[in-house]
Amino acid sequence: MEHLEMRRKIIIMISIMAAMLFAALNQTIVGTSLPKIIADLGGIEYYSWVFTMFMLTSSITAILVGKLSDIYGRKPFILLGIGVFTVGSLLCGVSDSIIELILYRGIQGLGGGMIMSTAFTAVGDLFPPRERGKWQGMMSSVFGLASVFGPTLGGYIVDHFHWQWVFWIFLPFGFVAFGAIYFLFPSVQRKEKESIDYTGSFFLTLTMVPLLLSFTWAGNQYDWISPEIIGLFAVTTIAFFLFIRTEKRVSSPVLPLEMFKNKVFTSSNIIGFFLGAGMFGSIMYMPFFIQGVMGTSATKSGFVMMPLTLAMVAASAISGQIVTKTGTYKKLALLGLFIMVSGMTSMHFMDTETTNTTAILNMILVGAGLGIAFPIFTLTVQNAIEHKYLGVATSSVQLFRQLGGTIGVSIMGSVMNNMLAGQFNEKSQKLIEATPNVTPEMDERVSELANPQVLLNQSAVLEKFNQLPPDSVIFLKQVLGLLRESLSYALNGVFLTGAVVIGVAFFITLFFLEEIPLRTTNEEERNDRSA
Numbered sequence: 001m002e003h004l005e006m007r008r009k010i011i012i013m014i015s016i017m018a019a020m021l022f023a024a025l026n027q028t029i030v031g032t033s034l035p036k037i038i039a040d041l042g043g044i045e046y047y048s049w050v051f052t053m054f055m056l057t058s059s060i061t062a063i064l065v066g067k068l069s070d071i072y073g074r075k076p077f078i079l080l081g082i083g084v085f086t087v088g089s090l091l092c093g094v095s096d097s098i099i100e101l102i103l104y105r106g107i108q109g110l111g112g113g114m115i116m117s118t119a120f121t122a123v124g125d126l127f128p129p130r131e132r133g134k135w136q137g138m139m140s141s142v143f144g145l146a147s148v149f150g151p152t153l154g155g156y157i158v159d160h161f162h163w164q165w166v167f168w169i170f171l172p173f174g175f176v177a178f179g180a181i182y183f184l185f186p187s188v189q190r191k192e193k194e195s196i197d198y199t200g201s202f203f204l205t206l207t208m209v210p211l212l213l214s215f216t217w218a219g220n221q222y223d224w225i226s227p228e229i230i231g232l233f234a235v236t237t238i239a240f241f242l243f244i245r246t247e248k249r250v251s252s253p254v255l256p257l258e259m260f261k262n263k264v265f266t267s268s269n270i271i272g273f274f275l276g277a278g279m280f281g282s283i284m285y286m287p288f289f290i291q292g293v294m295g296t297s298a299t300k301s302g303f304v305m306m307p308l309t310l311a312m313v314a315a316s317a318i319s320g321q322i323v324t325k326t327g328t329y330k331k332l333a334l335l336g337l338f339i340m341v342s343g344m345t346s347m348h349f350m351d352t353e354t355t356n357t358t359a360i361l362n363m364i365l366v367g368a369g370l371g372i373a374f375p376i377f378t379l380t381v382q383n384a385i386e387h388k389y390l391g392v393a394t395s396s397v398q399l400f401r402q403l404g405g406t407i408g409v410s411i412m413g414s415v416m417n418n419m420l421a422g423q424f425n426e427k428s429q430k431l432i433e434a435t436p437n438v439t440p441e442m443d444e445r446v447s448e449l450a451n452p453q454v455l456l457n458q459s460a461v462l463e464k465f466n467q468l469p470p471d472s473v474i475f476l477k478q479v480l481g482l483l484r485e486s487l488s489y490a491l492n493g494v495f496l497t498g499a500v501v502i503g504v505a506f507f508i509t510l511f512f513l514e515e516i517p518l519r520t521t522n523e524e525e526r527n528d529r530s531a
Contacts (some may be wrong), residue, residue, distance in 0.1 A: 004186070009126050011184055013135060013138075015176075015177050015181045015184065016119045016123075017119075017138065018173055018177040018180070019082050019115050019174070019178075020115060020116065020139060021117065021142050021146060021173060022085070022170050023112045023115045023144075024146035024147075025149070025150050025153075025173075026089055026141050027087070027112065027146070027150070028146045028147050028149075028154075029153055029154035029166055029170075030050065030051075030166065033157065033158045034050060036158040036163050037158075037166075038099070038498070040163060041096070041097055041098045041101060042097070043139060046098050049098075049102045050098075050102055052216055053103075053106045054105045054106070054109040055212065055402070056109065056212055056213070057106045057107075057112075057113065058109040058113035058116070059113065059212060059403075060204075060208055060399075061109070061112075061113030061114055061117070062395050062399060062402075063204065063254075063255065063395045063399045064201050065081075065114050065117045065118065065395065066117050066391040066394060066396070067197070067253075067254045067391060067392040067393075067395075067397025069118050069121060069256070070254075070389065070390065071196070072276070074121055074125060074185070075181065075187050077117070077118045078115060078122065079178060080114055081111045081115040081117075081118060082111065082115060082174050082178045083178065084107060084111030084114065085110075085111025085114075085174065086171060088104055088105070088107035088111055088172070089108060089167045089174070090167070090171065091107060092167040093164035093168045094164070106275070115265035117391070117395045119139065120378060120394050120397075121390055121391045121395070122185075123136055123139065124382045125390070128520050129383035129519045130324065130327055130518040130519065130520045132382065133319070133322070133323030133324040133329070133375070133379055134320035134321050134324045136379060137316040137318075137321070137371075138316070138317060138320065138373070138524075140311040140312075140316040141312075141316045141317055141371075144313035144371075147309045148310065148313075157169065159442075160410055169229045170280075170394035175237075194249060197246070197252055200243060200246045200247050200253055200255070201247050201254045202244050203240075203242045203243035203246055204255065206242075206243075207239040208399075209238040210232040210233070210239070211233075212406050214229050214232035215407045215409075215410040216406060216410065217408055218414075219410060219413050219420055224414070226395060228496070244257070245424075250322060254392070255392060255396065256389060259389060259393060262385060264380055264381070264383075264384035265381055265393065267509075267512040268380045268381045268384070269400040270400070270456050270508060271376075271377055271513065272397055272400045272401045273338075273400045273401065274404060274504050274505035274508070275373065275377070275401065275502065276400070276402065276404030277404035277405065277501050278344070278408060278498045278501035278502035279340075279405070279502075283308070284409055285353025285412065285416065285491055285494050286305065286347070287305060289347075289350065289488070289491045290305070290356075290359060292487050293352055293354075293484055293487050293488045293491065294352070294356070295358065295484075300356070302431075304356050304359050305363060307360050307363050307364045307367065308364065308366055308367035311364045311365075311366075311368040312367040313371065313373075314368075315336070315367065315370070315371025315372040315404070316374065318371075318372075319336070319375065320375060323379065323518075327517065328518075329515065330513060330515040333376045333509050333513070334507045334510060335372060335373075335508060336369045336371070336374075337373050337505055337506040338369070339372065339507060340365075340366055340369030340502045341503050341506060342365055343363075343364075343365030343366035343369060344366060344496075344498045345495075345496070345499045346361075346362045346365060347366070347495040347499075348495040348496040348505070349489050349492070350362070350488070350492070350495075351485075352484050352488050354483060379518075380513065381393050381394065381396070382394060383528065384516065408501065410460075415493050415494055415497055416490045416491060416494050417474065419489060419490035419493045420487055420489070421476060423485075423486040424486035425483060427482045431475075431478060435475055437471075446476075446479055
């Protein structure tokens with residue numbers, strides 16, 4: 001398809017980006033809307049499942065569809081993805097219970113995984129590697145725009161309209177994208193000699209689902225050494241060995257193991273894993289710092305986070321243009337990762353006295369580094385493998401990033417909880433010992449305040465203290481101050497962990513990622529130097 005006229009390619013790319021924006025906005029808009037939705041539907045104990053279900057279904061679909069799209073072409077799956085996502089969005093809006101919403105979010109995830117997988121792969125079909133950089137940078141910026149406008153729009157909708165419109169407002173995007181891709185995107189003939197690896201697909205799914213669930217639940221719903229988590233890890237391990245055994249025997253594996261013999265493919269995916277772990281693991285906890293430690297309101301914290309996204313969008317576009325113009329990528333990737341490490345290291349030194357301006361500057365650093373580096377490792381994989389593996393290789397990049405993000409969030413959550421508990425217990429015990437006449441009631445209140453969620457709504461907590469004696473109120477305000485300091489200390493540890501993880505990605509890039517020339521055609525050829 002690289003021989004299509006440029007005008008048609010541009011129209012196809014606009015249609016693909018519209019489909020991606022449709023999926024991305026429907027994902028980012030839910031976060032700020034969910035409290036109102038839960039207030040209407042109930043089931044707060046299932047709160048996290050609204051996100052977890054989408055993540056599970058989209059992750060599994062992406063890797064499975066990658067291989068299928070190499071056999072049947074991208075068009076059927078991006079159309080099917082848009083159709084399934086649209087149906088899922090429509091159903092989410094008519095949910096009568098939280099269980100229904102979770103199930104319909106699973107349907108959305110199935111469609112979303114298809115859209116994301118085939119969208120990035122389609123760039124590889126339309127353009128040779130040398131030209132892909134600028135387009136992948138633009139596609140990455142779609143996620144940035146969705147992150148900026150989605151949460152704000154979600155909050156506005158639930159404040160002024162019924163929450164159903166959160167899922168329905170973007171449906172026209174889906175219809176327009178479906179029509180444009182249906183009429184403009186070329187179809188390809190099925191590769192008749194290719195069979196479908198059903199057994200491998202089953203064992204891959206059985207590997208991924210328990211693995212993602214274990215890291216999602218560990219440290220939250222269950223202890224790391226609980227029977228539930230150990231059981232999930234056991235299922236993952238057994239399924240993984242069966243998957244490897246299957247892939248070595250079938251003629252057309254769902255994830256060809258021979259791709260991992262390619263050094264660029266393997267190192268790029270390992271880098272993507274660490275990049276996902278550091279990025280998601282650190283950035284997810286930044287709003288916690290802004291609101292809990294700095295005391296910034298939830299509304300204003302969104303504006304503090306916005307420069308990160310805007311910097312990422314701008315840097316992605318510039319990075320893509322530079323790659324296309326120069327044909328090189330390794331120095332640019334190293335620069336992006338170095339800037340990210342610098343930003344996260346700066347975040348490590350923030351404390352209770354940090355201003356919004358300082359936080360914004362740190363966010364700009366992290367966002368700029370992320371925007372520079374993030375699209376490059378999709379390009380390196382696509383450039384290193386044979387074109388016949390384009391779909392499954394591109395999907396593998398998304399899979400490794402998703403795995404890294406899930407594991408990173410879980411591990412850094414454990415880092416935060418452990419550091420917070422140790423610091424707060426030590427400081428509060430010293431305060432109790434230094435304060436005369438501490439009543440059992442005051443001691444009990446200290447235990448209640450050990451939850452960092454308290455800092456997100458301090459005014460409501462202080463109202464509960466009004467009926468207490470003045471000395472008790474002063475004491476408990478001191479406890480809140482200690483909690484802020486302890487949370488700052490714990491999140492400093494999270495940000496430093498994130499900097500170290502991204503640092504690992506930097507050194508793997510420096511020492512193990514070989515830079516091979518970006519191809520100027522999609523004709524079948526093999527980069528023997530990278531194998």
